[in-house]
Amino acid sequence: xxxxxxxxxxxxxxxxxxxxxxxxxxxxxxxxxxxxxxxxxxxxxxxxxxxxxxxxxxxxxxxxxxxxxxxxxxxxxxxxxxxxxxxxxxxxxxxxxxxxxxxxxxxxxxxxxxxxxxxxxxxxxxxxxxxxxxxxxxxxxxxxxxxxxxxxxxxxxxxxxxxxxxxxxxxxxxxxxxxxxxxxxxxxxxxxxxxxxxxxxxxxxxxxxxxxxxxxxxxxxxxx
Amino acid sequence: xxxxxxxxxxxxxxxxxxxxxxxxxxxxxxxxxxxxxxxxxxxxxxxxxxxxxxxxxxxxxxxxxxxxxxxxxxxxxxxxxxxxxxxxxxxxxxxxxxxxxxxxxxxxxxxxxxxxxxxxxxxxxxxxxxxxxxxxxxxxxxxxxxxxxxxxxxxxxxxxxxxxxxxxxxxxxxxxxxxxxxxxxxxxxxxxxxxxxxxxxxxxxxxxxxxxxxxxxxxxxxxxxxxxxxxxxxxxxxxxxxxxxxxxxxxxxxxxxxxxxxxxxxxxxxxxxxxxxxxxxxxxx
Amino acid sequence: xxxxxxxxxxxxxxxxxxxxxxxxxxxxxxxxxxxxxxxxxxxxxxxxxxxxxxxxxxxxxxxxxxxxxxxxxxxxxxxxxxxxxxxxxxxxxxxxxxxxxxxxxxxxxxxxxxxxxxxxxxxxxxxxxxxxxxxxxxxxxxxxxxxxxxxxxxxxxxxxxxxxxxxxxxxxxxxxxxxxxxxxxxxxxxxxxxxxxxxxxxxxxxxxxxxxxxxxxxxxxxxxxxxxxxxxxxxxxxxxxxxxxxxxxxx
Numbered sequence: 001x002x003x004x005x006x007x008x009x010x011x012x013x014x015x016x017x018x019x020x021x022x023x024x025x026x027x028x029x030x031x032x033x034x035x036x037x038x039x040x041x042x043x044x045x046x047x048x049x050x051x052x053x054x055x056x057x058x059x060x061x062x063x064x065x066x067x068x069x070x071x072x073x074x075x076x077x078x079x080x081x082x083x084x085x086x087x088x089x090x091x092x093x094x095x096x097x098x099x100x101x102x103x104x105x106x107x108x109x110x111x112x113x114x115x116x117x118x119x120x121x122x123x124x125x126x127x128x129x130x131x132x133x134x135x136x137x138x139x140x141x142x143x144x145x146x147x148x149x150x151x152x153x154x155x156x157x158x159x160x161x162x163x164x165x166x167x168x169x170x171x172x173x174x175x176x177x178x179x180x181x182x183x184x185x186x187x188x189x190x191x192x193x194x195x196x197x198x199x200x201x202x203x204x205x206x207x208x209x210x211x212x213x214x215x216x217x218x219x220x221x222x223x224x
Numbered sequence: 225x226x227x228x229x230x231x232x233x234x235x236x237x238x239x240x241x242x243x244x245x246x247x248x249x250x251x252x253x254x255x256x257x258x259x260x261x262x263x264x265x266x267x268x269x270x271x272x273x274x275x276x277x278x279x280x281x282x283x284x285x286x287x288x289x290x291x292x293x294x295x296x297x298x299x300x301x302x303x304x305x306x307x308x309x310x311x312x313x314x315x316x317x318x319x320x321x322x323x324x325x326x327x328x329x330x331x332x333x334x335x336x337x338x339x340x341x342x343x344x345x346x347x348x349x350x351x352x353x354x355x356x357x358x359x360x361x362x363x364x365x366x367x368x369x370x371x372x373x374x375x376x377x378x379x380x381x382x383x384x385x386x387x388x389x390x391x392x393x394x395x396x397x398x399x400x401x402x403x404x405x406x407x408x409x410x411x412x413x414x415x416x417x418x419x420x421x422x423x424x425x426x427x428x429x430x431x432x433x434x435x436x437x438x439x440x441x442x443x444x445x446x447x448x449x450x451x452x453x454x455x456x457x458x459x460x461x462x463x464x465x466x467x468x469x470x471x472x473x474x475x476x477x478x479x480x481x482x483x484x485x486x487x488x489x490x491x492x493x494x495x496x497x498x499x500x501x502x503x504x505x506x507x508x509x
Numbered sequence: 510x511x512x513x514x515x516x517x518x519x520x521x522x523x524x525x526x527x528x529x530x531x532x533x534x535x536x537x538x539x540x541x542x543x544x545x546x547x548x549x550x551x552x553x554x555x556x557x558x559x560x561x562x563x564x565x566x567x568x569x570x571x572x573x574x575x576x577x578x579x580x581x582x583x584x585x586x587x588x589x590x591x592x593x594x595x596x597x598x599x600x601x602x603x604x605x606x607x608x609x610x611x612x613x614x615x616x617x618x619x620x621x622x623x624x625x626x627x628x629x630x631x632x633x634x635x636x637x638x639x640x641x642x643x644x645x646x647x648x649x650x651x652x653x654x655x656x657x658x659x660x661x662x663x664x665x666x667x668x669x670x671x672x673x674x675x676x677x678x679x680x681x682x683x684x685x686x687x688x689x690x691x692x693x694x695x696x697x698x699x700x701x702x703x704x705x706x707x708x709x710x711x712x713x714x715x716x717x718x719x720x721x722x723x724x725x726x727x728x729x730x731x732x733x734x735x736x737x738x739x740x741x742x743x744x745x746x747x748x749x750x751x752x753x754x755x756x757x758x759x760x
Contacts, residue, residue, distance in 0.1 A: 011304065062712070064669075064715075066708045066711045067673040067711055068673070069677065070676065070708055073700075076342070077343075077346065078342070078704075079346060080343075080346040080347040081348065082333065083334070154580070154582065155581075157583035157584060158583060158680075160428075161679065162339060162427070163334065163336045163339055165334075168583055168584060172431060173294070173428075174430075175591070176430025176431070176433035176454065177430075177454075178437070179437045179457070179458040181595030181596060184591070184592060188592050191584055192588075195581055195584065196576075196580055200575060203575065203578065341698050342700055345700075403698070424682040426682060427680065434591045435591060438595055439594045439599065440590065440591065
């Protein structure tokens, strides 16, 4: 009991919660920014066969084939913005590439015939995208989007590599003060548990969506 | 299904809003291209005026300082108030008071041994006052003021390890911070004593402490002032002292005017006795 | 000039230290290969578990997947590194790399394998069983060979993720490419060239795999259209040959 209160003293709990707040804010901003730019990049890569399409391909492949931690370090050290924003920026540029591939997966799952059908009804290219293709695409990729959200929440823990005090960082700072194995184990369990709760909730939604989807269509096998 | 559509639409709308309001849309691809290293120089700092950096800071009305937040008496975050307190913070305040007329005009940014250099380079902080040891190597890369404090590298070990001196560390692993001077200091001392030691480098101090607790490393070595923040019931700091570390206030190499000004400030604080008062206030003598 | 993070003399200093990067690259490569072997083993076993009809096996697999997938790799690695020694289990960093990253990726691969198995119509399993195959035999000879084709692209993507994830070892002084590069960068106070080189080295490992996976998947898709046509044709043949079969049966 005394042990527990030594770990979860009021100050420590507030300290950890502040980290959790940072984690959630960074993860949420990253997901929104990456979804927006990822959709644009995905569309451009899929439908533009000129220079723009090539550029987005280069962007996507660059970030998809290099580790996140490298971008976290590079952006922290080479771009003059405060730690917190540096975290969001590095997570966003990386996750945008992944999101773009998820969106592309969704676009590819749509029959090309739909374009022709829409054209024959007098729709233009952008109208077709806006009203026919994108809505279906997003419906198809909801499971992949959700699992990418889980990945993003987990990925925030890499930010501790540049001493951004998100949840993992705060936990590690506390751990530096504890020496007894019991304290360390309890703290590890608590940290793992917190991430688990958030991500399990998200992944339960993924599973529900997956089983719902299966009745309609084959599962989309995208794990970016 | 319609709810799903709506949810997606809402999500997209929110994301657009967030992007347009929070950060200008062009940030991510553009800056990533810069970070990606197309080989282009980051920025060409045109220094035409005599005191460009000082003018810039005065115009901004705030002095951005990189400080430690985990070193007791130097720079330590008060978990209750959220404020950073310590000798080095007072030093920063004294500079702000002289430069901007108000000691509260400082913006502190937490730095570690690893991040303080790059943050100076990329211009995110104007000054680093963060137990930054002056070395010849670093002088080539940054401007340093004259020393404002001197400290020595020390060794922290587990009490039950039976380690009493550097000699007992033969064949053992020592945990040090990335970009710190302790590795070289201890290596030199070990070579002189004919002792073989290995080093593991970590990004932050808490990680070294955790590695010491778990037995990954048998010794945690860094400046004594920093070590004192990590002592607990199970650990002890050995009496051995290595290569006195002189702390200087660092600024970007290009910013000559700022460096000269800061150096003048340090001299002034020394001669007026203010520096000694601060050292006494934080019980560092 | 001198203050540019990418100035020429900085590149020069990097090339002199090429060995540091080479050693890191090799360590990353070896850890990645061993971890992938472990991940494949775990992935196939638990993937089969989760598509079996036994509740117990399914449960074990679910626990493994949910537990590993929902906790950040960083925490798992930190636990192996700083947690386990407190109960007397001191794994060296290399082992932690292989074990930690292998077990982590194994959970993802098991989901890939499960999806692959489930994409094979249930009828095939029933057909195999009606021919006297046991469940394991049917898996081994009928179901798994077919899934290989389907799961290869997502599997390759997992291999790419695995390679990228080995960089987590930088956070425990793991001696991998990221750690060596970062440690070199911070001791030399040189960042630009070190990070670009590191990025290129990872890219060289990952890009061919990722590209191969995409092309293979595309070929598979166009091939599937063909095989669907073939299937229809063979159906006709099958029906056409029915009378012959029944004749044989009669004889």
